[in-house]
Amino acid sequence: MNGYPKTALIFASLTLAFSQAASAAAPPNAKMWNGAWHLNAAKSKFASPAKEQSETRTYTVSGGKIAMKSSSKDMSGKTMNFSYSAAWDGKYYPMTGNPNADRISLTAVSDREFKAKSTLHGKLSTESTATVSADGKHLTLTRKMLRIKGAPTDVLEFDR
Secondary structure, three states: OOOOHHHHHHHHHHHHHHOOOHOOOOOOHHHHEEEEEEEOOOOOOOOOOOEEEEEEEEEEOOOEEEEEEEEEEEEOOOOOEEEEEEEEEEEEEEEEOOOOOOOEEEEEEEEEEEEEEEEEEOEEEEEEEEEEEEOOEEEEEEEEEOOOOOOOOEEEEEOO
16 A cells, blocks of 8 residues: 555544544533422323322532432332432443432433433343423433333423
C-alpha cells in the first residue's frame, strides 16, 4: 500500500472516531434534574401491581454522577425508601432499600433523559427511561417490570 491511501484510511478512521465521540449524549443537566419530584398519581398509569399512592424522588446531579432518594407509599399504606448513586457510564452501582433491585446501570440519552437497567441477584429486573420536560416542571418515568409475568409497563408522572 502506498502512502496516500494509507494516510486517507487513517484520516477516515480518526474522523469517524471523533464524530462518534462528539455525538455521545450530553450528561444530564443538573438544573433540570436537581430537587424533589412528587408523584402525580392521578396522571400516572400503572399496569403492574406496584401501584403507588405517593412518592417523592430527590435527584442530585454532581461531578458526573446522580444520587437519587425515593420515599413511596403503596396502596396499602406500606412505605418504601430506596436510594442509589451512579455515574452515566453503563456500569452497575449498588441500590439500597429496593426489594425489586439491588444494582442499577445508567446511560445518558440527552441532558434531559437517561435510561436505567436494574438487577436483582444478577438478573435483569427493570428497564426504565426518565425524561424531564423541556420546561423543567415535569418528570416522566416509564418502567418495564421484567420479573412480572407479561413485563407490564408503568408510566409515572412527577411534578416539582
